[in-house]
Amino acid sequence: MKLRAKGLGLLLLLVLLALCSTIDVCEARRGKHWRPRSSPRSSQLRKKGKGKKGSSHRQYGSNRPSPKPPISPTPSPGAGKGYQNPYQPSPNAPASPSPTNGSRHSSPKPPTPSCGKGSQQPSRPPPPAVSQGAVFNVVDFGAKGDGVTDDTKAFEGAWAAACKQGASTVLVPPELEFLVGPISFSGSYCKPNILFQLEGTILAPTSAKAWGSGLLQWLEFTKLNGIVIQGNGIINGRGQEWWTYSDPDHEDDDDTQYNVEFARMPQIKPTALRFYGSFDIVVSGITIVNSSQCHLKFDNCQGVMVHDVTISSPEYSLNTDGIHLQNSKDVSIHHTNLACGDDCISIQTGCSNINIHNVNCGPGHGISIGGLGRDNTKACVSNVTVRDINMFRTMTGVRIKTWQGGVGLVQDIRFSNIQVSEVQTPIMIDQFYCDKSTCRNQTTAVAVSGVQYENIRGTYTIKPVHFACSDSLPCSGISLTGVQLRPVQIPHYHLNNPFCWQAFGELYTPTVPPIACLQIGKPAGNNLQSYHDIC
Secondary structure, three states: OHHHHHHHHHHHHHHHHHHHOOEOHHHHHOOOOOOEOOOHHHHHHHHHHOOOOOOOOOOOOOOOOOOOOOOOOOOOOOOOOOOOOOOOOOOOOOOOOOOOOOOOOOOOOOOOOOOOOOOOOOOOOOOOOOOOOOEEEHHHHOOOOEEEEEOHHHHHHHHHHHHHHOOOEEEEOOOOEEEOOOEEEEOOOOOOOEEEEEOOEEEOOOOHHHHOOOOOEEEEEEOOEEEEEEOOOEEEOOHHHOOOOOOOOOOOOOOHHHHHHHHHOOOOOOEEEEEEOOEEEEEEOOEEEOOOOOOEEEEOOEEEEEEOOEEEOOOOOOOOOOEEEEOOEEEEEEEEEEEOOOOOEEEOOOEEEEEEEEEEEOOEOOEEEEEEOHHHOEEEEEEEEEEEEEEEOEOEEEEEEEOEOOEEEEEEEEEEEEEEEEEOEEEEEEOOOOOOOOOOOOOOEOEEEEEEEEEEEEEEOOOOEEEEOOOOOOEEEEEEEOOEEEEOOOOOOOOOOOEEEOEEEEEOOOOEOOOOOOEEOOOOOOOOOOHHHHO
């Protein structure tokens, strides 16, 4: 009887031990509900699938990934007036609330990992995205964007806030039109690296009162370091109120109000967008239309990049240069479309290391260096490359123009792969430039030396080549390679042969038409000083 009782007790003890082996003791100590361990079969299946139950998508990471908590709205840096996501601008939407305790947006805590057999620490959720900097929306500073209300103060407020923050963004949101008067975005107190994100339209005032006695610029960025203007927006100078004459065939020119307003406008016409005394400038993506004078100007700047920009004004709009460079260095302009009433690109004194390529030009006056040396001044330009350009119905193609009486030097210029179509005079050097009916003859001149023309091809309507150089300082070092220009007869235009005066250089390949007037070699008694000595 005692043996039977002992055997029964031993049997019960074995059963109890077997039951205990299925209990996760670690989880029990943590106060969790006890649960049986997975069978070896189910454990193998889980390791093969590495995914959630019922999911066919492959999961990378831990064997038993815990569910990721929903991401709470992250407040903008320094949350307050003017902060907004630059990639999803919505000027009328309220700011996202910051997560607080008890909020419906609070994130649930992930389950505490188990430490039983086969368990693994779950992967952490990805860190929140790093902020791209504070964003100051002009609408948050009171701009209406209705095209009628003066929004100048709102732009000033947004800019002032961005200047204090640094590495920040001024946002001009899309689908709105902002009337903005003359304004200077000054950088003397600004922290560097400000982005001006232009997605909407900025309109210039059309009333004479807004311009007073006359201003040289409308939108000005001065003394900045690391300024970027980009976006899909438009700067509209509404220059039809300023242009000095109108096209009788233009359908908008019979507006009586236009003539009345023009009579009141000051004589000084403003440039639409000007940069002065700034470093590391980028202008990309935007469109500038109908400036009263120059559309885009860089003065005393270094490190300039302009690309994917469109500039447009009618052919009859006088003095509306596309891009104007002066006293600026290390400039790159590429993949840009320019159509205006003057030079597509104008390169003035003090410019060096200029690289222009992949530009469409026309209508307009072509790409010009000069006019240089006006009013007996000193002018120096060096190291300019203009290549891979298309020109359509422009007055000139690639041109160097200087006034009589100036001093200085234009040196190391390369024009390459220029395609011209119905251009009046594709190649020109003019050291007798004069924009008046008559100019006084003077002996001194800005010297021109080392100019290469490579693969200039297409059609002309007046003259293929015009080299008019100074008697006292002849042009030297002109080289022509792969020049093929054929005439196109246009009514009222008289075709002329190539013209050369005091022009010296080399013909490295036969030209079409033959340019027999170029004098081979160097001018006699050529004592031209170096660029360093002159400039």
